[in-house]
Amino acid sequence: MSDSAPSARSRDSIGNTLFVAIGVSLICSVLVASAAVMLKPRQLKNEEEFRQRIILDVAGLYEPGADIATLYAAIEPRMVDLASGEQAPVYLVMDGNEIEQVILPVEGAGLWAMMYGFLAVENDGQTARGLRFYDHGETPGLGDQIDKPAWREQWQGKRLFGPDGEPQITIVKGYAPDDSDFEIDGLAGATLTARGVTSLVQYWIGENGYGPYLQQLDDKESR
Numbered sequence: 001m002s003d004s005a006p007s008a009r010s011r012d013s014i015g016n017t018l019f020v021a022i023g024v025s026l027i028c029s030v031l032v033a034s035a036a037v038m039l040k041p042r043q044l045k046n047e048e049e050f051r052q053r054i055i056l057d058v059a060g061l062y063e064p065g066a067d068i069a070t071l072y073a074a075i076e077p078r079m080v081d082l083a084s085g086e087q088a089p090v091y092l093v094m095d096g097n098e099i100e101q102v103i104l105p106v107e108g109a110g111l112w113a114m115m116y117g118f119l120a121v122e123n124d125g126q127t128a129r130g131l132r133f134y135d136h137g138e139t140p141g142l143g144d145q146i147d148k149p150a151w152r153e154q155w156q157g158k159r160l161f162g163p164d165g166e167p168q169i170t171i172v173k174g175y176a177p178d179d180s181d182f183e184i185d186g187l188a189g190a191t192l193t194a195r196g197v198t199s200l201v202q203y204w205i206g207e208n209g210y211g212p213y214l215q216q217l218d219d220k221e222s223r
């Protein structure tokens with residue numbers, strides 16, 4: 001009995017405790033770091049596949065269960081010049097050699113955070129085909145009504161520009177008139193998110209965004 005007492009004390013010593021704690025922390029951090037490194041390629045692949053799925057969805061080409069890479073073969077990414085001199089990506093939905101629609105990345109401030117999405121535009125550069133956000137911080141049940149399929153469907157066929165060529169598409173407060181070319185129903189209890197969406201869409205189709213590019217598509221169509 002007198003033999004075991006000193007060894008029990010040394011097992012519980014401060015040095016021993018620190019040694020075990022540091023050892024366990026080191027092993028855990030090596031495990032976590034290795035997992036992060038090993039999972040990175042899969043994470044990037046999933047992110048890319050998610051982006052492709054959203055682009056297909058806004059273009060009306062997404063089929064649940066279908067192979068994303070196969071569907072995405074119809075999409076051609078391009079870089080285009082903005083009025084600011086910067087370059088920005090667009091995603092062309094091709095039908096053979098013809099552009100069928102153009103998908104524009106759009107982003108802007110919501111009530112709580114930045115909202116990121118894609119606006120699909122017909123090949124006339126004038127008519128909306130769809131709007132889909134994939135990242136935002138709006139409140140469930142209020143601002144997140146922007147994700148509701150019934151609300152999103154209204155974008156199809158709306159005119160983006162007024163007769164003067166200025167962006168005119170607008171989310172109104174309340175219901176848009178049935179025959180309205182430019183208006184989209186408001187979001188009940190979420191007028192601030194709706195305003196954010198109107199301004200970001202108007203910005204990106206406007207003269208400082210993709211406006212000149214869309215105009216040039218329209219000129220080609222009407223040639």
Ligand SMILES: Cc1cc2nc3c(=O)[nH]c(=O)nc-3n(C[C@H](O)[C@H](O)[C@H](O)COP(=O)(O)O)c2cc1C
Binds near residue numbers: 137140143187191192
């Ligand atoms: C907790 C909380 C979360 C809210 N989230 C949103 C939101 O995501 N988007 C939004 O526009 N308004 C949100 N609101 C409401 C706004 O403060 C504001 O009242 C509303 O946008 C006005 O819209 P209405 O005129 O349609 O009622 C939230 C309010 C509260 C208290």
